[in-house]
């Protein structure tokens with residue numbers, strides 16, 4: 001059976017100093033739980049500060065995004081090559097917040113376009129990460145409007161087809177997909193566990209049909225308002241191999257309870 005994976009996505013939260021304090025508390029709270037693979041994706045600035053603390057623990061380090069070219073005049077960007085030089089093991093790509101598909105807008109809609117990446121940029125980022133042996137965590141998921149229109153499955157299929165174009169099955173060792181319904185992110189409105197399980201199985205079936213047995217090590221996570229109180233039920237669903245956790249990963253005690261829920 002695949003080992004469950006729980007990933008904390010800190011998004012744009014915690015200063016480097018706060019991040020160090022939180023990681024120190026994590027290491028104490030989470031370390032005993034080796035049955036579950038655990039990774040934290042802090043903001044770029046925090047990565048070099050927390051790296052030495054995680055050294056020698058079984059908690060791994062991820063990034064929240066990357067750029068697909070190695071270097072050049074791309075102000076504000078960080079390349080997969082740079083992440084590899086910092087020994088980053090995972091990188092989130094295609095998060096709904098970088099695709100510009102926000103569930104709940106508390107910023108002017110006119111700014112959303114600045115983040116908007118396409119199927120093509122997600123695909124380029126995955127290829128760059130694979131070149132540097134960093135495991136992508138590919139996020140897919142439908143908006144509320146797409147769910148209400150009955151196009152959830154076709155939306156996710158299109159995201160998978162776009163993201164995976166030209167990628168060979170031999171490159172998929174350790175690949176991760178996260179099903180994150182946009183309407184469940186940061187809203188407290190978790191997807192019903194049986195439906196989350198159904199979509200995660202749908203995603204695995206797509207990979208199996210496309211790549212055959214090459215995807216034996218693929219993990220499909222659920223993300224969207226995962227909390228200590230709902231994690232056990234979600235992780236018990238057939239097809240859900242762990243979680244991608246936002247807000248609840250910022251507090252060591254809550255996050256460690258979510259990790260516990262993945263194996264107890």
Ligand code: 13P
Nearest residue numbers: 009185186224225246247
């Ligand atoms: P929340 O857990 O805060 O809903 O965020 C989920 C998410 O977007 C993780 O990537």
